[in-house]
Structure formats: C-alpha cells, structure tokens
Amino acid sequence: MVLTGAEIVIRCLQEEKVEYLFGYPGGAVLHIYDELFKQEKVRHVLVRHEQAAVHAADAYARSTEKVGCALVTSGPGVTNAVTGIATAYMDSIPVVILSGQVPTAYIGQDAFQEVDAVGVTRPCVKHNMLVKDVRDLAASIKKAFHIAATGRPGPVLVDIPKDVTAQKCEFAYPKSVAMRSYNPVVKGHSGQIKKAVQLLLEAKRPMVYAGGGVILSDAADKLTKFVKSLGFPITNTLMGLGGYPGTDKQSLGMPGMHGTYEANMAMQYSDVLIAIGARFDDRVIGDPAHFAQVARKIIHIDIDPSSISKRVKVDVPIVGNVGDVLDEMIKLLDATEERSDPDALATWWKQIDEWRARDCMKYKNSDEIIKPQYVIQKLWEVTKGDAFITSDVGQHQMWAAQYYKFDKPRRWLNSGGLGTMGVGMPYAMGCQFAHPGSPVACVTGEASIQMCIQELSTCKQYRLPIKIINLNNRYLGMVRQWQEFFHGNRYSESYMDSLPNFAKLAEAYGHVGLEVDKPGDVEGALREAFKRKTDLVFLDFKIDQTENVYPMVQGGKGLTEMILSSEDL
C-alpha cells in the first residue's frame, strides 16, 4: 500500500497501539496533523506548552507499562520539549518524541523555525534520528519504540522533515527489529546469581536497597516475594517507592538525603547490601568516601552495565533485568532450606528497631497553622493510600514521598533525577488519561505549579478531575531551607511575592478552587475534593512558612550524619 509520510506516521502509531498522543501543532507537522484529523484510533491531546506534552507522555509511561508518545513542531516546538525530554532521560522513562523539521532541502540554511533537533537533544536522549527518506520512516519509528522500551528505557526522538511527511512510498510495518549494535542483556549471569544468593544467606546484617529499576521492570511482586522469603529489611529510593509495600514492617522507608534514620543507618552498617535497580545516586549515599568507610559486600543488579561500579565499587555485579534476575534468585531460595542465621538476623532487627524508635518522621502538629506533613497524612487517609500521586519539586515533594505510604508500584510520579519544577500538573494529566476514573492528586508548591500553570486549560478541555494539593508556603521552600541551614538565613530571592489567588485562578480556568488555612478544615476539604468526581479541584493550603524537611543529610556528608530535627541545628 502506497502512503504519504504523514499517513505512515499515523499508521505506525496505530501499530504501536498508541492511545494518546500529547502534542502541539505547527508548520512542520501540518501534514501529520491533517492525518490525525482523519482517524480516531490515536487520540491527540492538545497541551498548552510542548514541555507539558512530553511530561504528560512521560507520566503516561510512568503510570503504565507502555511507551508514552509526544508530537511537536520544529524549532521552538523542539526547544520547548527539551526539559521534558531531559526529565524522562534522567529517570529512564520510555517516551517517543516525534518532532517536525524543516524540509530536507532547507536543512542547514537557518531556515524559518529550524533547529538542529538531533544535536540539541543528543545529550538527553537514549537515541535520536533524523529521517531523510520516507522509505526509512516506518523502520525508524519501529526502532524508536523498540529502543525506548527495551534495556534501560529512555526517550527517543525521531525528527521528520516536512517534505518527508508529504512524500509517498510503499508502507509495511516491520514486525521486529534486529540491530547488530543494540542487544540489551536481560538474563543475569547464573554463576553471579548463585554467588549473590550464597552471600545473602551468609549475611548477618543484610539490607535490600531497591530503586526505580524495580518499577521499570514491573517486578514489585517478585521483589516483595524475595524480601518476604528472606525476612530482610528493605529501603526504596525516591524512584523506587511502591516497589515494596511502604506500610509493611520490613520496609524502612526511603534512604538518602531526606530518608529515614533507620534506612540510612541500616544502609551504612549492613554487612551485605543488595542494590536492585538503584544507582547509588549522590542524594542517596551522600559522600562515596564516607559510605566506603564501612566494610561490606555489595551485590548490584542493573540492566545497564555503566550503572555498576560507577560511584561505588561492588563485589557481585549482575547485569540483567530485575524481574529475570529475581526469578532466578527466588528459584534458588525455593530450592534450599537454608536461611541466614536467625539469631544474627534477630539481633540486626533489634538494632533496626532501636533506630526506628527515634521516630524520625515525628513532627509537632498544630491547631493554629497547617503543617504540610499533616496534609499529606490526611491525603493518604482520605484516598486510603490508593491514589495516583504526582508531585513537583521542592519540600512538598519530600513530604509527599515521606508521608504518603505507597503500597503499589507506578502510583508515585515525580522527577527524581533532573528535579524539574513544573512536572506536577502535566504528570497528573498523563496519569489521568492512562487511568480514567482513578483518583489522581498533584502535590505541589506555589512556585512549581506556576511553571506549567497554563495546563489548567488543558485539564478543562479534557475534563480531567485532578486534585491539586498546593502546599503554599509563600517560599521557594527547599531553597529557603538550604539558605536557613547553610547561608546564614539570607533568603536571597526565595520569597514569592505577588502570588495569585490560586482558588480564583482555578475558577477563571473553569475549575473549582478552595483556600484552606485552618488545620481543622484540611480533612473536610480533601474529602470534598475527592467527592467531586468530575471536577478539577485546586486546594490551596496555606501552610506553615517555616517548616523544614527532616531528616536531612547535608550534601557531601556521610549517610549517618543526619540532622534529625531543628534541635540538631
């Protein structure tokens, strides 16, 4: 069948079962938009800014097991999309971005709305390509979806010149992709896996450190089975929350800069540490030299060899997919009666319980002023711990991560690696499209929300009943906190003056807005918001301006050097 390039693009998306295409039109993609118009299978979502298109596609992927897809025009369309692409890249999220390009004959001539999309995005994509010939189009798109979703996932950009979308050729969608240069390892080395299991069974102070790789591998059930069968303590990184039930007693919560006392102490003082789909990020282990002070054996499962021994030398590297490797490990455990020394494990748990008894998450609640932690606890109660929660970046993000206990994977959507303010609402959009009818809440701050506030309009157009939980402290809170701790209380440019009336702003966009400033009204407001099944409700909580996120490990310090409360300052 002979089709135009634009028809081929749409056919490819249909073949890939793309439900939603988040995008924004422009000259270079007009042929593609024309074809979108003529069909119904791929539903286009018109955002208000290309950054939001990529974030929404990214959230669609984060909250499902599928690849997200976005479409932008050339030039400014692409540059606007870059933040979204980099955000997905840092968290290894599978997204395919189609960008329009000026006609091939104009490339390199500083043509109208020309930007070297492949060049601009190269450092923040898993792969990208410029399709100069319509005969390569179908194969390129097929490749893009394949590369985005396999191995260590990531964003892939396909740049398509306008003339290519008009040219015609015979269309056949390739059934499979064979690339001699790209064959990610899935199965782990069986010898290494045996060695790892042996080490775990001999451990006296074992610790499981699980990350985003567990979520990306859809291996939460396997991880839970594995950890239960061993009886070991586990910590889940910010990206790994929900990979193991957060309400289970073997869960020590999150590690790292704002992790729990018990998780950080157990990370540091374990004798065998198994890292599963986690990358020893600087926000997690702090200073690698301090971390290395304690002798321990480290097992590391990761699909990307370059994640292994990057920041921390490991003893048993296992390159492979978390799910496959855990299957092997569970098989080995099922086949043996042997378990780690119960006395040693009991002593270890006793130690952990002592650390836990410090109750590092306690905070002083108030009847006068709303505490952000309290809002999140109530949010958790009101949604029975079963909502999809997105967040922006800042203090509110940490409070959401700390006080909402995620029991299921793909329920917590945030920007961990790039830390992009502005993701919260577009993430909620992508997530709500993927899960119509499920409660979706965006925990945000008055600064972050303003970075993509225009998307309130998109939410109206598509009737997305998102609940926005604005923890409004009138400060770039996370910045203010650092200035308080490390810059002598000089709050340089971290106060947000001239804030809009958010409730009214939401109303102006056609939504429901509510201001809440009394602790006693928090729960009622949340219940009311979630009762409104068809409305977007913007809850503007006026919270304690001076509240800080604890515990905290200062940048460059060791994991055990935590500030637990204001008394430690």
Place this chain on the structure above:
Amino acid sequence: MRHVISLLLENEAGALSRVSNMFSARGYNIESLTVAATEDPSMSRMTIVSIGSDDIIEQITKQLNKLVEVVKVVDLSEAAYLERELMLIKVRATGKDREETKRMADIFRGRIVDVTESTYVIELTGSATKLDSFIEAIDKSLILETVRTGVSGIGRGDRILRI
C-alpha cells in the same frame, strides 16, 4: 594511564558526534580520535586514545558500549597491540639544515615527499612516541607546520575486532 580504545560503529550520520559528545559531556579526555569506514562500508572503525584511571577507562568503555550505534568496543592496550600514527611535517630546509634534516628523517625512517628550495615535507609513521621523538630531535625553530592523524590501533595476532 594512557589507553588505546578501538571500536566498531555503524557508519551513520551523527555516530561520530555521539561518541565525541559523550566524552565532553562526561568530562573524559580524548588525546586523539580517528575514524574511517572499514572494508564493510556500513561500518566504521574508530581508535580513541584517552588518559584516565582504571575506573574512568572502565566507565568510558561502558558508556561507549551503551551508545546505540556502537557495535563493539575493546581496550587494545589491555594486551598486545600495534599502534601507528602518520605525521606530515614541513620544515625549513636551507643551507646546512638541508643535509641535517634529511639525515634525521632517514634515521627515523621518514620520507621526504615534497621538496622546494627552502622547505621539505617529511612523512613519518610510527607510534605516537616515535613521532614525538622526531619532533624533539630536530631543531624546533625549523618546524613550519605539523599535521598528525592521531593513532590507529590494531590487536596483535589472534586479537581480532570484528562482528
């Protein structure tokens, strides 16, 4: 430590910039980089000379392998290998310097490939150190220009890099 890394990659537009981009983005050092198509025109062979600790070189090879267009990577300097570089060097050659320069070129097994009344162009191949030594050996003030290709490397004997 100096390492000579050899790779096979798809001979596609942009593959080279992907490699060089990776080095600059991650702050790795490139002493030299050479690339050209192999006997199979769909594939290029690249030789990169880099200096770094074992940890850094390990990351470099892993990061190279991670690039979608890279087919194979080997650290040649891990075992027996050969390296060659070509240099063209133009020197002033007048009076007694003419004889002296010719003599030095002979000692280093260089060839004079262009002659004018006042200049020579000498072609010299060898390891990077040999080329360095030649530059050291002749009178610096005579050098008009030098151009070097960067190192190409190949494993000895049974060490073969192909798919």
